[in-house]
Amino acid sequence: MTITTCPPVLNPRLAWKKNDWSPSDYTVDLSPAAVEEIREFMKTEGDKYDHRTCGADSFHDKTIALLACRSEIEEIESRFLKSGPGFVVINALSPDDFSLAQLKVVMACVCGNFGNGLVAQDTHGEVVKEVADRGLPFDPASSKYSDSNRGGNYHTDGTELPIPIRYFPLYCVRPAARGGVSKLVSSYTIHNRLQDDDLNSLQRLYRPFYWDRRSRVGPNGERTIEKPVFEYDKDLKCRYQRLFIELGYKLANQSVEQDVSRALDAMDRHLYDDALAMDIPLRAGQVLVCNNSFTLHGRSEFQDAPGQPRLYLRGWVADTIAA
Numbered sequence: 001m002t003i004t005t006c007p008p009v010l011n012p013r014l015a016w017k018k019n020d021w022s023p024s025d026y027t028v029d030l031s032p033a034a035v036e037e038i039r040e041f042m043k044t045e046g047d048k049y050d051h052r053t054c055g056a057d058s059f060h061d062k063t064i065a066l067l068a069c070r071s072e073i074e075e076i077e078s079r080f081l082k083s084g085p086g087f088v089v090i091n092a093l094s095p096d097d098f099s100l101a102q103l104k105v106v107m108a109c110v111c112g113n114f115g116n117g118l119v120a121q122d123t124h125g126e127v128v129k130e131v132a133d134r135g136l137p138f139d140p141a142s143s144k145y146s147d148s149n150r151g152g153n154y155h156t157d158g159t160e161l162p163i164p165i166r167y168f169p170l171y172c173v174r175p176a177a178r179g180g181v182s183k184l185v186s187s188y189t190i191h192n193r194l195q196d197d198d199l200n201s202l203q204r205l206y207r208p209f210y211w212d213r214r215s216r217v218g219p220n221g222e223r224t225i226e227k228p229v230f231e232y233d234k235d236l237k238c239r240y241q242r243l244f245i246e247l248g249y250k251l252a253n254q255s256v257e258q259d260v261s262r263a264l265d266a267m268d269r270h271l272y273d274d275a276l277a278m279d280i281p282l283r284a285g286q287v288l289v290c291n292n293s294f295t296l297h298g299r300s301e302f303q304d305a306p307g308q309p310r311l312y313l314r315g316w317v318a319d320t321i322a323a
């Protein structure tokens with residue numbers, strides 16, 4: 001079987017490492033016109049939508065009709081997300097002026113203008129999820145890392161889905177008292193390094209693995225899905241969540257062969273090299289949007305101040321509108 005691998009990418013906008021960018025390189029303001037447009041929308045329409053499922057149907061049609069916002073988001077997408085660096089921080093609306101339910105609608109107004117809009121993140125149709133430490137005991141097989149205060153664990157989002165997640169926006173409502181900084185790594189940089197030092201593992205990463213589908217079982221009750229870590233079609237597509245691959249092999253009753261563990265180890269060797277990860281601390285009101293193929297993300301562990309828990313809102317923009 002011939003595998004088409006991504007050629008080495010020397011473009012520093014795509015293949016970057018820690019400290020190659022400073023905040024002024026990747027931070028933009030939403031213009032006063034776009035902010036005003038969203039405020040006006042919130043006054044007239046904001047309370048008409050279920051904040052859990054906004055982003056679908058008529059809501060999507062109305063948000064893409066926010067023309068100032070739409071054109072700015074399209075420019076941001078083209079300038080930062082499609083051509084590199086693959087992430088952007090947007091100074092958006094202050095969370096102080098809205099209730100939590102309204103903030104979810106605000107986030108859907110801004111981020112619903114990326115690509116085909118936001119898609120459901122669970123089987124209940126929720127499109128904007130709260131990310132906070134819920135203080136529950138953490139069990140890798142059943143818990144979500146995003147519901148804890150843990151750090152580490154570089155991954156891409158939505159690996160359990162049959163359709164890829166293109167962009168992954170995070171709106172900071174309240175940062176942690178300590179830690180909780182987002183950390184990003186370029187998938188092109190990882191790929192370049194593997195091309196240099198372990199071509200066999202890189203080629204294995206282009207072949208399918210078993211992945212845990214989590215709660216998204218297949219149409220015939222399938223609990224695993226088979227897909228590769230890397231694909232290449234004009235640009236690089238990367239999906240990665242080692243835990244879900246390891247759980248996938250268990251669920252499929254397959255032993256983890258040596259070439260599989262060697263390829264995952266090679267991936268992690270570069271992914272967890274501290275020279276690569278860019279730290280992105282967020283202030284309240286900022287939205288970090290990542291290209292979910294060009295970057296892998298993690299975060300540092302965090303501690304909350306009493307009564308002031310770190311709270312982020314997370315969206316998913318998929319390659320198709322169907323979830």
Ligand SMILES: [Fe+2]
Nearest residue numbers: 155156157297
């Ligand atoms: Fe994530």
